[in-house]
Amino acid sequence: MAMSLSADDEDYDSDTAEQQRLPNRPKPKMAASTATTPAATTSSSTATAVKLPSNRTSSGARRRRTRCRKCEACVRTECGECHFCKDMKKFGGPGRMKQSCIMRQCIAPVLPHTAVCVVCGEAGKEDTLDDEDEKFNAMLMECSICNEIVHPNCLKVKDAAGVVNDELPNCWECPKCNYAGKTGKQKRGPGFKYASNLPGSLLREQKAGRDGREEGDQTSTGAASIKRKSEREETPRLKTEDLPSRLPPLLTPSGLPRPRSEVPNFLRKKRKLFDDDEEEEEASAKKKPKKSWRPEESLIPKLSHMKTEEEEDNSDEEEERQEKREPPRRSFKKDYSTVRKEEELEEERREERDSPFRSLKEFNTLRKEEDQEEEKEEDDEEEDEESNGKRGRDSSPALKNHSLSLESDASRCSSPRAGPSSEGSETQEKAPRARARRHRRKPPNRQLSAELSKQLNMEIRRTEHSLANENQQPLKSEPEDSENEEPKRGLRNGTTGNGGGGGGGVERGAGGEGGGERPHLRAREMNGTSWELRHFYPPQITPLGLNRSSPTVRPLPARSPPKCVQMERHVIRPPPICPPPDRLPLADGRNHIAPREAWLAIFGHLSHRELCVCMRVCRTWNRWCCDKRLWTHIDLKRCKSITPLMLSGIIRRQPITLDLSWTNISKKQLSWLINRLPGLRVLLLSGCSWVAVSALCTSSCPLLRTLDLQWVEGLKDPQMRDLLSPPTDNRPGQMDTRSKLRNVTDLRLAGLDITDSSLRLIIKNMPLLSRLDLSYCNHINDQSVNLLTAAGTTTRDSLTDVNLSVCNRVTDQSLSYFKRCGSICRIDLRFCKQVSRQACERFIAEMSVIVPFKLQEDKLLQKLHSTP
């Protein structure tokens, strides 16, 4: 980013250089020292008067944004544990970094109160109005391209449409820039924070790739596209189509004065990133056909489900699914996949031929056509909708289309640039006003569908808030427990496993490589624990008796996430909070009798896929269906490629449980995710690489309760040490002796070559550990159990469920050690060759005095009346 920015900045500066520099405006890259001065000067000017110098117009300095103080992050207290907190003097640090707590990074930074319109010099006046549109026109809008802050009403060029960025309050691409075809290349947009500053930022990588893609999408469009091409660097955003549209930016539907749909710069960038990866591909293949891409939204992934449906229709996917046992709802992951570029999709298809989604490509092609129409319709609808729940009307028929569109969205999204191109095509087709909307919607790249994005954003926010209250319970969330149990089940059945999560993924994923096997492998021996095995057998599936030595193939990591990494700048900031409507607006202007909560109760019974379908029905439903409570569990298991979009989609939904098992997520991606999922309680990373998992070493996830590291490749004692050791900080006063995983209660380490040294660390650093899965750990022996149950250890009393199945070094002796555990409820010693049934019976007999146990299965001791 920096690089790209710099480039942009240069231009920028060149223009403005002479003009005064606004506060903070980064001076030209020159030496910082020099820069300082100017800055200072400017600062003085600005400081006093909020207003920006008129000259600033051309491309003025950007106004620094400040926290909204309302979002979940803002209302949170400092964690005291992150990098930035530790730097703070209040936490004993030197105070040099001067950054806000990682957990408090504002989700929707706002313009400072001192901001005023460059034209009239007044502040935002939206509060004085009721009408949404009026509000919009009276609120201050900051252009992400020229940085100018104005009241839309004060613009002379009202006919031109501005492109509202839904994700960042008061942010748009002003009509002037839009009309001029300027791209936001220069900068990310106001309020954009360098994600790279964040510990977990995924960033930087994107740079390279991102630019390219976007453009690709644009191709279809006319002039704009041209421009862009020339300006590759620029953001993908607007396309030419925007030009034509003239309507003033509409307001956000949500009612609050929030900007609409555009994808924030950062998003765009993100998308670009995606695009980049894809771009080539797309460019070559698809783009040409201009499909109408739509802005993708992070949501889209979900939406993708929709498309899925069709796909399903096409094939027997459903059947397949069932066979696979894939829980329909969990298709979520797939949805995300849809987001990816078509290429990826194709690959996936190939790989996951079985998956319901496989037909994406075809689907997409089909959709293209449909989409165009759809978009038209949608646009119209949107207009209508804005005030009421318009879409509802066409719901039924719409569903189909919508679903398609959604999918398309997803696909489009995947192609960052798609937005533009699509727009172009759309525009042409549609009426002017429709176009206008589009502008909004489609922010260039991934343009999100405006509506969806908005709603989503809002929802997200809400969700986040709710997340804030950890207590929130999902309407129908699937109990995390289920997941927890997975392992066990897995052993039993061989398959089960993950099911909890949505299971199914496993099989599928494996499918490509032959992983398909599933369950029911028989137990044999497992001597060495080669991770190969792991690959072959997905965690839950692990055959009790696999021959570990057998060579395995990891589920291929599918293609590595393309330049996804480039999430860099991708800062996800949902729009300002705007509570979703409590009632469903009907076509006749009245509201449906059922309140939102009632609807949510119903939605709670739907699968994620179904929710995606519902989200297409109307804006209101769209928002409701995005309720965080409906997405407490996100399953991307076996999803071969984790893309930035997927990541953003995850963050927006703020899941409590995230299953990334057997994916090839990268360290940066994981780190980025973790740092943005403060409410994450369950993280499943089985089958991932240590490289990725190592993100846990530097990221903060204090609330994490369940950590699944089964079959993580390369995870041995040294790595376990890194994982459990307190953060290392050389700076004085920064020592935190507590492990970042100190609150973990459920740890799954099946299939790892760890020894007692790791156990000691676990015992020491996980005082709350209740469930421990050490199955398939060949180095675990009686001494290990002795350690876990030794006097003075917290695990002695905290352990309730220990899985030592297929641990061949464990003998009857371990059972005697377990008698020391005060809370033990379940001991799984199945397939432990050296454990006899007699010993188990003896254990039960002796324990029965205190706690009644039963032999639920051979060598599976289960406390009566309790199921851990």
Add this chain to the structure above:
DNA sequence: TAAAACGTAAGT
């Protein structure tokens, strides 16, 4: 290239 450092805008 990531992380640290920094000037100073913005808020209290």
Add this chain to the structure above:
DNA sequence: ACTTACGTTTTA
């Protein structure tokens, strides 16, 4: 006047 922390620059 003081604190927080944005957005950039510099350093490692």
